[in-house]
Amino acid sequence: MAEHINKVCVIGAGTMGAGIAAQIANAGVPVLLLDIVKDGEANRNAIAEGAVAKMLKADPAPFMTKSAAKLVETGNIDDHLDRIAECDWIVEAIVERLDIKQKLYARIAEVKKAGTAVSSNTSTIPLENLVDGMDEQFRRDFLITHFFNPPRYMRLVEVVRGKATDAATADKVSDFLDRKMGKTVVAAKDTPGFIANRIGTYWLALAVNAAMDQGITVEEADAIGGRPMGVPKTGIFGLLDLIGIDLMPLLSQSLSSTLPQGDPYFDTVRDMPLIEKMIADGFTGRKGKGGFYTLKKATGGGREKYAIDLESGEYRAARPASVPKHAQKDLTALVSLDGKIGRYAWELLGNVLSYSAMLVGEAADNVVAIDDAMKLGYNWKHGPFELIDRLGPGYLAKRLREEGRDVPEILDVAGDRPFYRIEDGKRQYLTAEGEYRDIVRPEGVLLLEDIKLASKPLAKNGSAAIWDIGDGVLALEFTAKMNALDEQVMKMIGKAIGMVRDGRKALVIYNEGSNFSAGANLGLAMFAVNIAAWSEIDKLIRAGQDAYKALKYAPFPVVSAPAGLALGGGCEILMHSDAVQAHAETYTGLVECGVGLVPGWGGNGEYLSRLMNSPKMPRGPMPALSKAFETISTAQVAKSAAQAKEMAFLRPDDGITMNRDRLLADAKAKALSLVDGYTPPEKPVYRLPGDTGRAAVDLAVSDFHKKGVATDYDTVVAKRLAHVLTGGDTDMQDEVSEDQLLKLEREAFMECVRDPRTQARVEHMLETGKPLRN
Ligand code: NAI
Numbered sequence: 001m002a003e004h005i006n007k008v009c010v011i012g013a014g015t016m017g018a019g020i021a022a023q024i025a026n027a028g029v030p031v032l033l034l035d036i037v038k039d040g041e042a043n044r045n046a047i048a049e050g051a052v053a054k055m056l057k058a059d060p061a062p063f064m065t066k067s068a069a070k071l072v073e074t075g076n077i078d079d080h081l082d083r084i085a086e087c088d089w090i091v092e093a094i095v096e097r098l099d100i101k102q103k104l105y106a107r108i109a110e111v112k113k114a115g116t117a118v119s120s121n122t123s124t125i126p127l128e129n130l131v132d133g134m135d136e137q138f139r140r141d142f143l144i145t146h147f148f149n150p151p152r153y154m155r156l157v158e159v160v161r162g163k164a165t166d167a168a169t170a171d172k173v174s175d176f177l178d179r180k181m182g183k184t185v186v187a188a189k190d191t192p193g194f195i196a197n198r199i200g201t202y203w204l205a206l207a208v209n210a211a212m213d214q215g216i217t218v219e220e221a222d223a224i225g226g227r228p229m230g231v232p233k234t235g236i237f238g239l240l241d242l243i244g245i246d247l248m249p250l251l252s253q254s255l256s257s258t259l260p261q262g263d264p265y266f267d268t269v270r271d272m273p274l275i276e277k278m279i280a281d282g283f284t285g286r287k288g289k290g291g292f293y294t295l296k297k298a299t300g301g302g303r304e305k306y307a308i309d310l311e312s313g314e315y316r317a318a319r320p321a322s323v324p325k326h327a328q329k330d331l332t333a334l335v336s337l338d339g340k341i342g343r344y345a346w347e348l349l350g351n352v353l354s355y356s357a358m359l360v361g362e363a364a365d366n367v368v369a370i371d372d373a374m375k376l377g378y379n380w381k382h383g384p385f386e387l388i389d390r391l392g393p394g395y396l397a398k399r400l401r402e403e404g405r406d407v408p409e410i411l412d413v414a415g416d417r418p419f420y421r422i423e424d425g426k427r428q429y430l431t432a433e434g435e436y437r438d439i440v441r442p443e444g445v446l447l448l449e450d451i452k453l454a455s456k457p458l459a460k461n462g463s464a465a466i467w468d469i470g471d472g473v474l475a476l477e478f479t480a481k482m483n484a485l486d487e488q489v490m491k492m493i494g495k496a497i498g499m500v501r502d503g504r505k506a507l508v509i510y511n512e513g514s515n516f517s518a519g520a521n522l523g524l525a526m527f528a529v530n531i532a533a534w535s536e537i538d539k540l541i542r543a544g545q546d547a548y549k550a551l552k553y554a555p556f557p558v559v560s561a562p563a564g565l566a567l568g569g570g571c572e573i574l575m576h577s578d579a580v581q582a583h584a585e586t587y588t589g590l591v592e593c594g595v596g597l598v599p600g601w602g603g604n605g606e607y608l609s610r611l612m613n614s615p616k617m618p619r620g621p622m623p624a625l626s627k628a629f630e631t632i633s634t635a636q637v638a639k640s641a642a643q644a645k646e647m648a649f650l651r652p653d654d655g656i657t658m659n660r661d662r663l664l665a666d667a668k669a670k671a672l673s674l675v676d677g678y679t680p681p682e683k684p685v686y687r688l689p690g691d692t693g694r695a696a697v698d699l700a701v702s703d704f705h706k707k708g709v710a711t712d713y714d715t716v717v718a719k720r721l722a723h724v725l726t727g728g729d730t731d732m733q734d735e736v737s738e739d740q741l742l743k744l745e746r747e748a749f750m751e752c753v754r755d756p757r758t759q760a761r762v763e764h765m766l767e768t769g770k771p772l773r774n
Contacts, residue, residue, distance in 0.1 A: 017093030182658030196377030230381030241291030356384035425454030472505035519568025561667035589637030596758030688727025
């Protein structure tokens with residue numbers, strides 16, 4: 001269905017419109033981005049052009065590659081509105097004013113083809129108000145697609161269909177949002193704030209009020225309302241600093257003006273002198289002079305964290321706060337604590353959860369939609385109903401009743417039953433009618449999470465597991481912390497190869513952690529270093545090289561399917577696969593030099609081969625070698641799968657999946673497509689320049705050192721790397737085999753690991769998560 005949307009017009013090139021246009025371009029679909037003509041500006045497209053230019057410099061980047069920006073064509077609504085006739089979907093993302101939006105719709109209706117979808121990104125205006133006065137055809141073509149900021153990174157899009165919205169049109173847009181733009185579509189009803197902002201705004205207002213009323217500090221509020229509730233560690237005040245404190249009164253006004261009388265939200269609305277003053281003085285959060293938190297220069301150098309005293313409004317040194325250990329993971333224990341922690345936690349949870357429960361049937365059809373909206377729109381780890389299950393639906397209802405408060409109907413429907421349960425290997429949710437129903441995944445969505453409910457692993461150890469994902473395909477999953485790679489993983493690779501060889505067809509390497517793999521387990525390596533167990537380290541390097549080589553030459557297709565970080569050894573595993581099916585948000589690179597190491601699991605040869613075979617590379621080994629050297633020695637990481645292709649970590653024909661939930665199914669299909677007539681790759685032979693090439697590379701390194709870009713030890717590591725990449729003692733007449741290159745790599749790695757300067761780097765990284773520039 002997605003094929004039907006071949007070009008999109010986005011009107012409004014502000015924060016949201018520009019970001020939405022960028023994500024459409026990231027999907028490879030051309031976009032026309034229009035805004036108004038700015039008064040007194042000679043360039044009539046200045047606003048839209050300026051938006052694209054700004055995005056090309058923004059961090060985090062809205063575009064997945066610089067070249068994606070070429071798919072965005074800019075214009076203005078006075079000269080180019082008739083060009084919407086070329087487009088299959090029009091997204092309106094202009095100012096949040098009903099009159100201005102309606103005026104624009106009237107103009108759009110004059111020029112658009114019947115059947116072309118039009119959607120608004122409004123965050124608060126009901127759909128029926130938006131289309132008030134529009135003709136039947138326009139109403140049929142119209143829906144709301146509510147994105148979250150920033151549109152590239154936030155997965156949620158709430159879709160609201162009106163009474164007259166044509167189902168096929170809404171399906172077509174939803175399908176495009178899902179497959180092409182990688183979003184999770186949550187169906188929301190046409191009610192104020194839809195789902196996520198309604199609950200989110202209520203939650204934030206409640207949390208701020210309660211902190212002020214109960215004498216809770218901002219640090220305490222964030223410690224209680226953050227991690228223990230599965231909320232990002234920014235908590236509440238940290239989140240407000242991030243999104244901008246000036247947004248609070250805006251959200252409050254818009255919800256207050258549209259919510260029905262008697263909505264519990266109104267109980268949170270009150271004068272906020274402190275917040276008004278902060279906004280007036282420019283203390284709007286991270287984008288302003290500071291927020292509830294700020295960093296100030298410390299006397300002894302560095303920066304110190306300060307927090308606002310909610311009573312006096314003055315900054316004071318931040319005071320760490322925490323929640324008793326037993327209550328950190330146990331919500332019932334948390335809300336039962338005596339004293340201010342328990343009181344604050346209950347004030348927050350009791351209200352937010354009962355508000356969410358009240359919205360079943362009103363803002364969303366079911367609990368799953370509400371949970372998905374909060375997880376994907378506010379980055380909550382658990383949705384409200386998952387939180388209720390952790391607390392116990394019966395407990396929540398009982399405590400509300402004891403306090404003489406209304407108990408939402410759905411809680412009575414649930415009684416003591418959970419909102420989610422596993423039945424016959426399937427996850428089910430409780431409907432508003434009190435029946436359990438299977439959570440049905442859209443076609444083309446395959447999740448290990450679901451497979452795990454219905455089956456047991458074929459094999460597993462402390463760091464990896466093997467799953468049968470059907471049709472003769474096995475999946476190898478990493479399971480250690482950060483999905484770090486160690487000897488156990490290498491063993492499981494060997495096991496998986498044996499299992500596929502015994503009558504199955506293909507192997508997919510995949511997991512559902514936030515990161516595919518952060519690379520080798522450095523902690524383990526440091527442990528070996530500290531007891532000078534050099535032979536153990538050498539053994540690990542050999543085991544990795546052997547395991548990866550076995551994957552590469554296995555007599556069946558191996559497809560890796562990364563998402564998130566795939567660094568160091570994680571990147572090397574991609575490069576030893578027959579093909580990669582990567583989630584669009586994959587960040588991969590050979591980062592070993594950053595900790596004073598060189599790639600040790602075949603990454604050097606694989607990366608060289610890829611660059612040498614890249615159609616963009618000039619012929620001969622030197623250009624590819626210089627590029628490999630530059631990329632590896634400076635530990636460059638691709639910031640998207642598309643960029644990983646440009647950098648040649650991925651091959652031109654490797655696949656990219658935009659929607660995270662579709663990754664495994666796509667990878668499996670790719671693996672199966674390679675089965676017929678599969679032959680393993682031939683062993684490469686390299687012709688490398690040896691000494692002569694090294695001289696050129698060394699020169700470049702000393703130049704960087706002189707400029708102060710490379711530290712003393714960087715140059716040492718770079719020289720060791722250069723020794724590997726140039727093939728050691730060879731010249732262009734000689735052939736260097738893959739095994740010889742692996743040996744060079746191993747030697748260079750061992751030399752690094754024995755060097756105290758590398759050890760200092762690794763230790764620093766393990767302790768602080770940051771590189772040491774020694
Ligand atoms: P913005 O203020 O950053 O950008 C609005 C843009 O619309 C401006 O570039 C303006 O020149 C342009 N514009 C105004 N009238 C126009 C017209 N008649 N024709 C064409 N362009 C026109 O606003 P933002 O934040 O991007 O919001 C846009 C829409 O998205 C609003 O409806 C807002 O409620 C909604 N929204 C905003 C979110 C956010 O976090 N900022 C999140 C989700 C939805």
